[in-house]
Amino acid sequence: MKPFTFLLLFCLFAQWAGAQTVPAKSAPATRTITPAAVDSLKVEYVRTQPDAELWLQPGDRLNVRVKARTGLKVSLWNKHPLPELPAAQNKGEAGVYAGTYVVQPGDKLPNLNVPVLVDDTTDLYPYTVFGTASKVTILNPAQPLYGLTQGKMPYMNYGLGEDRLGGAKMGFLDSLVRVQIIGKSGRDYKIKLSNTLNAYMPVQQVQLEGPTAYPGESLTSSWSVTGDDANGKYDYVRVAVGQRLPYTSYLDVNPSRIIVDIYGAVSNTNWMTLHRTLREVKNVQYQQVASDVYRMIIDLKHPQAWGYSVGYQGTSLVVKIKRQPEKLKLKHLTIAVDAGHGGTSTGATGKTGIPEKEITLKIAKLLQQELQRKGATVLMTREADVTFDTMERVRMLKKAQPDILVSVHVNSSGRPEVQGTSTYYRHLAFRPLSQALYEEVLELDLKEFGNIGGFNFALNAPTEYPNALVETAFASNPEDEQRLINPQFQEDMAQQIRKGLERFLKETRQRK
Numbered sequence: 001m002k003p004f005t006f007l008l009l010f011c012l013f014a015q016w017a018g019a020q021t022v023p024a025k026s027a028p029a030t031r032t033i034t035p036a037a038v039d040s041l042k043v044e045y046v047r048t049q050p051d052a053e054l055w056l057q058p059g060d061r062l063n064v065r066v067k068a069r070t071g072l073k074v075s076l077w078n079k080h081p082l083p084e085l086p087a088a089q090n091k092g093e094a095g096v097y098a099g100t101y102v103v104q105p106g107d108k109l110p111n112l113n114v115p116v117l118v119d120d121t122t123d124l125y126p127y128t129v130f131g132t133a134s135k136v137t138i139l140n141p142a143q144p145l146y147g148l149t150q151g152k153m154p155y156m157n158y159g160l161g162e163d164r165l166g167g168a169k170m171g172f173l174d175s176l177v178r179v180q181i182i183g184k185s186g187r188d189y190k191i192k193l194s195n196t197l198n199a200y201m202p203v204q205q206v207q208l209e210g211p212t213a214y215p216g217e218s219l220t221s222s223w224s225v226t227g228d229d230a231n232g233k234y235d236y237v238r239v240a241v242g243q244r245l246p247y248t249s250y251l252d253v254n255p256s257r258i259i260v261d262i263y264g265a266v267s268n269t270n271w272m273t274l275h276r277t278l279r280e281v282k283n284v285q286y287q288q289v290a291s292d293v294y295r296m297i298i299d300l301k302h303p304q305a306w307g308y309s310v311g312y313q314g315t316s317l318v319v320k321i322k323r324q325p326e327k328l329k330l331k332h333l334t335i336a337v338d339a340g341h342g343g344t345s346t347g348a349t350g351k352t353g354i355p356e357k358e359i360t361l362k363i364a365k366l367l368q369q370e371l372q373r374k375g376a377t378v379l380m381t382r383e384a385d386v387t388f389d390t391m392e393r394v395r396m397l398k399k400a401q402p403d404i405l406v407s408v409h410v411n412s413s414g415r416p417e418v419q420g421t422s423t424y425y426r427h428l429a430f431r432p433l434s435q436a437l438y439e440e441v442l443e444l445d446l447k448e449f450g451n452i453g454g455f456n457f458a459l460n461a462p463t464e465y466p467n468a469l470v471e472t473a474f475a476s477n478p479e480d481e482q483r484l485i486n487p488q489f490q491e492d493m494a495q496q497i498r499k500g501l502e503r504f505l506k507e508t509r510q511r512k
């Protein structure tokens, strides 16, 4: 039987509650489908992996897993076999059928529960059709799909990984950036950045476009590299790219530089004008690193980067670069202090039952006083027991543009013996801040838990200003917790964080 016929059968089936048993050709015409025939197969589940709505392209893998009675013959709609896994290789569980099918050009599944054929190998019925729990669509590569980024802070992830911090983030995008959608997995679209790089974005952050006459790659033009006047805080690199293309960026160290990759851009940059107003940008250059990747390289004057943002003005990409503050003293700077959690987000709790949100607020307020005594301008994310979503905090901070951010939290572990203090950074260029804080906090005679990098914490994600997270100590460790709730310790902790900031500023002044 041709796949087309199966699909027809299946569409019928899809409207039923049960499975469809297909009688053998030789079976008498009077034979009807009996629940017993289906029951005897003992099908517990028929799932795609991941078990979520999927959009696939030719070349993608379709993984299907079935749990049923042992000794059956199971295959996909196109007879691609799903062999029974040996129980020994499957934690002793028999009757699990699994297989991977590579989607071929011409395969068609229009938003369908994938038909899976289960055959009891007797002559009575050749097979019974079951549908996967989730629906699958096979996209037609001849009709590419595009969408525009939308929402408050659209972001891209590397993959579909999930943990309590969310998937590993590749970076944020401006709004109205046109992205090519080449797949979907549950709540995420798969985005094509280049021929060798994909990303994932939450579906609610991409507005699907109708059939688009996509102009293909875009040509870049000349660069304007300029700065604010002498009292300003920023330098700017502008390049017109014709349309809002997706990009990724990062800060490199030794030498200190900003790298921005624009996907789908091709160089027609024939000059770059550097103005005398520049304070932080030392040099600029570009490379066409692949036929569909245009790389901007922006060298900075100072070894310590103070942050940058990337966004569009019209269809010109603008990299806004924060200059190193003129005077590296607390009294000339704005320090953002973030008290972790608050309101309905109570955070970690130890044996005493005192929630993390209370401890972080106390330390943060003491830190605020410490910093104000030194003349710093302090920006608090919260000063009371209020609910303040993490992403909203990030938005607020990006807008406020502090010189430095410190986030204060209390750690927790499933193992009560784990204890100590730790500091965290996401971007390597901001590691010196986290190290300076770590050195000073360790003076409190806390155990070393570590200086931890690449940390996928939302408040460590911004590139706009140096930022670090201090996980003061463990609420889950009785010894640490006793210290955390002690007012004297809270004061000492605030003092050491202030000293850590001063150490960072001093070391930055000394770095050549």
Ligand SMILES: [Zn+2]
Residues within 6 Å of the ligand: 340, 341, 347, 348, 356, 409, 410, 411
């Ligand atoms: Zn926390």
